[in-house]
Amino acid sequence: MEPDDDDLLVRSARDPVAFEPLVERHAHVLHGYLARRAPAVADDLLAEVWLQAYTSRTTFDATRGTARTWLFGVARNVLAAHWRRGAPERPGAAGGDDHAVSDPWQAVDERLDAAAVAPSIRRTLDRLPHVERELLLLIAWEQLTPTEAAAVIGIPPGTARSRLHRARARLRQALEPATVLPRTGDSA
Incomplete structure (x- = not known):
């Protein structure tokens, strides 16, 4: 062992x-x-x-x-x-793509879908308070648990969970699809 x-x-x-x-x-x-x-x-x-x-x-x-x-x-x-x-x-x-890492093994349609929402995700992440962004990324990208991410950042686990909840809610809100309004003059 x-x-x-x-x-x-x-x-x-x-x-x-x-x-x-x-x-x-x-x-x-x-x-x-x-x-x-x-x-x-x-x-x-x-x-x-x-x-x-x-x-x-x-x-x-x-x-x-x-x-x-x-x-x-x-x-x-x-x-x-x-x-x-x-x-x-x-x-x-810089707001550029410098911190994006491409994954050559992803399917083309997955990359296109991700590319479509990437600017919104990037803007939302950039607007998050630093600790919330770091928590979200440690958990999503690095596969740490919320307790482990809290230890990395140096905050109590309960605080980490509440900040993570806020960060996820902001990200969900940013990713909600826009309502498509019907065009005027269309006949049914």
Whole structure:
């Protein structure tokens, strides 16, 4: 039986080799997290995440969350530091498609449907308060639970659930189809 992530992270404090499976298990999802937010520098940011995670691995506290949650917290901090340095890729900064990641394996009609609603989704996400947007994206894109996302952001789980509810309601409202009015002069 493979050791779980929490055990590996704790063990890596005294046995650095125990950190390697964490990289293998989580590199893909952490890269995806970074690529959706800062695609041009995602590789560099991922390297920084692993460097910071390795050097601060002794600070992991299993009572505050899982190793996966802790790693997303490190990634979030690295990304925030990147944006504080004045990076132009901050979501909502340029309004362009820089933070969109294309998926070549999606069916054409799915991409067309998504393209049709993408501007509305992007505008709605850009208008959400930062914490609500981050919660929504951590849960939708990174598959974290609301409790895990709350731990990453550093807010209580109950607060996260209420903010997530508000964010989802705003997104649903933005995606409601417009009512089609009949043209005048049409005969029935």
